[in-house]
Amino acid sequence: MRTLDDLDVKGRRVLVRADLNVPLDGETITDDGRIRASVPTIKTLVDRGAQVVVCAHLGRPKGKVDQKYSLKPVAVRLGELLGQDVAFAADVVGDSARSTVESLQEGQVALLENLRFEPGEESKDDAVRGEFARKLAGLAELYVGDGFGAVHRKHASVYDVPELLPHAAGGLVVAEVDVLRKLTKSPERPYVVVLGGAKVSDKLGVIANLLTKVDRLLIGGGMAYTFLKAQGHEVGRSLLQDDQLDQVRGFLNEAAQRGVDLVLPVDVLAAVTFASDAEHDVVDATAIPADREGLDIGPKTRELFASKLADARTVFWNGPMGVFEFDAFSGGTRAVAEALVASDAFTVVGGGDSAAAVRRLELPEDGFSHISTGGGASLEYLEGKALPGLAALED
Secondary structure, three states: OOEHHHOOOOOOEEEEEOOOOOOEEOOEEOOOHHHHHHHHHHHHHHHOOOEEEEEOOOOOOOOOOOHHHOOHHHHHHHHHHHOOOEEEOOOOOOHHHHHHHHOOOOOOEEEOOOHHHOHHHHOOOHHHHHHHHHHHHOOOOEEEEOOHHHOOOOOHHHHHHHHOOOEEEOHHHHHHHHHHHHHHOOOOOOEEEEEOOOOHHHHHHHHHHHOOOOOEEEEOOOOHHHHHHHOOOEOOOOOOOHHHHHHHHHHHHHHHHHOOEEEOOOEEEEEOOOOOOOOEEEEEOOEOOOOOEEEEEOHHHHHHHHHHHOOOOEEEEEOOOOOOOOHHHOHHHHHHHHHHHHOOOEEEEOOHHHHHHHHHOOOOHHHOOEEOOOHHHHHHHHHOOOOHHHHHHHO
């Protein structure tokens, strides 16, 4: 995989595919982690005299212009972090994009409007996607792929454009791949994976693959209730995927056969309703009342999970342990995160809600070995899937 060191960028126009898909409250960015992660590659190109054209997506506008998904607020924040103005193009490959790009001088930066405003970006039709890719590639002379959070997508900006321009991987993508290789090739042991989040179905492939690699697998969050139900326990009104019970029973059996320590909650915070101020009690995980739903792991489970992490040498964590957005149900996620911070292990936070939780709970980001910018991409890599965007950069 070629890197920035392999490109002569001075005085040349470089298209950087970044991941700037940040949460917005109106025009206010509520978590700028992905923007901050993109800055080093852009800054390197600026310092080397490139004319930098940044492209990215935000949300799911589905090929139509929708101003609530505009990247304009991102351009402002990116400029603040770079310490220089970032020109903003009001379209992706139209008149505004062309004039904005053509006006760039060495060391200047422009950001194009949301890639997903263009139907060609996500099109399943190779010809449609390819036509958009040609227009996008026509804005630059070189390409740098640095949007790790999108490399598992076969989209024009990550898959087709690298075929049209001399290309390299940005620093963020190189760092992410290095970390994932450590997790999959020769991790120090004990190797512990913590999985949470809402649905088992989102992580079937990665669980199946990890059962062949890990020493311990800790399961929390909404997905834990399907595991508990598969063991024959009552889970009340907790999140449950009945159609996954047979699959989960298979995981439980395979873990036992392989000697993998698959650890489930022993107690939960069971609430009367899904609300931030819901009345709740700590109950045994094997006997959740019929009129209650589990919204977080309980205090005994927090201690159990922390003990299972204490001697780990490698840890991958993806998915919160409960509804961390509600203060009353954030304690389980905090307990796992704090256990990782206290650990001497190589600790990787697998992007998505896990990374958001670290920042929301105001935990020290430097307390973890690595915080990924791509939850979905990380999971698919660990699942053993080929990632189209990485494959394009390796050609």
